[in-house]
Amino acid sequence: MDNILEVKNLAVSFQTFFGEVEAVRNISFNVERGKTLAIVGESGCGKSVTANSIIQLLPKPPALYKNGEVIFNGEDLLKKSEKEMTSIRGNNISMVFQDPMTSLNPTMKVGNQIVEGVRKHKKISRDEGKKLAIEMLKTVSVPQPEKRVNQYPHEFSGGMRQRVMIAIAMASKPELLIADEPTTALDVTVQAQILDLMKKLKDEMNTSIILITHDLGVVADIADEIVVMYAGQIIEKGKLNDIYYNTKHPYTRKLLASVPKLNMDKNEELHSIEGSPPDLYMPPKGCSFYDRCDNAMVICEEHMPEFADHGNGHCSCCWLNHPQCSKNREEAL
Known part of the structure; x- marks a missing residue:
């Protein structure tokens, strides 16, 4: 596997008058050369902060890179000076x-x-x-x-x-293109044209792409792999088909359910995720999705689950996937 980018345990905070906001909390992912990685999640989950952190576009202060590495072609971008980054931005x-x-x-x-x-x-x-x-x-x-x-x-x-x-x-x-919500302000027809254009350029120039979006429907025809973020953390990641057809995290499932479908009844209401993401001034010590999850257990509130490996690079961060989970996982998921 030829990775053009490797993000390892990246943690980024913002110093504010009210305290420290932990916007990105120890995330790790890879981007393969010539492939497209989509980072999806609700507004405020840390997608854009992650994208800007890769090429150090966040002003310091208030941004604080607390931990991690961003390895691009074998070199850690977080250790490079502003002059060195200027030669990389807009070029590589x-x-x-x-x-x-x-x-x-x-x-x-x-x-x-x-x-x-x-x-x-x-x-x-x-x-x-x-x-x-x-x-x-x-x-x-x-x-x-x-x-x-x-x-x-x-x-x-x-x-x-x-x-x-x-x-x-x-x-x-460039070898890597980061597209931060490139279709948000566009109508559906133009969205499709822009995505087709990005696919064409990727194939013609062998450019790797990181696509940032809140809409899982947008990435269905362009992404090779998907990273799902929530409250500054990665809660599920894997190949496109695994995320869509073998979903393992309740949040990912709710995101998929919120995408409008062509066969919907005209009187059917769009699905929405009740509640709000947690305040990252004081992140919860357990699972961040605990308050909004239909399958929440006592352990979810107190302890953060570890990643469960589902094979083929697919993994999720949920207690329902723990081998000792007492609930019927098939029913829950």
């Missing part, structure tokens, strides 16, 4: 942010923004830069790229701005 690792309208510079033509990052790492002429910008706009299927390259972000639709963001990220042909 690129990122697509949630809102393209706030990420794009409204005063710069999109062509200049596409080549801006490339110019930081490579010497290219003005003509070469314009040619590259037009080529990237063609690659992400923006119509009339020769005209569009001289336009400003406000002249693009939301979907087209997201394509420009992907063009910026892919212009330097």
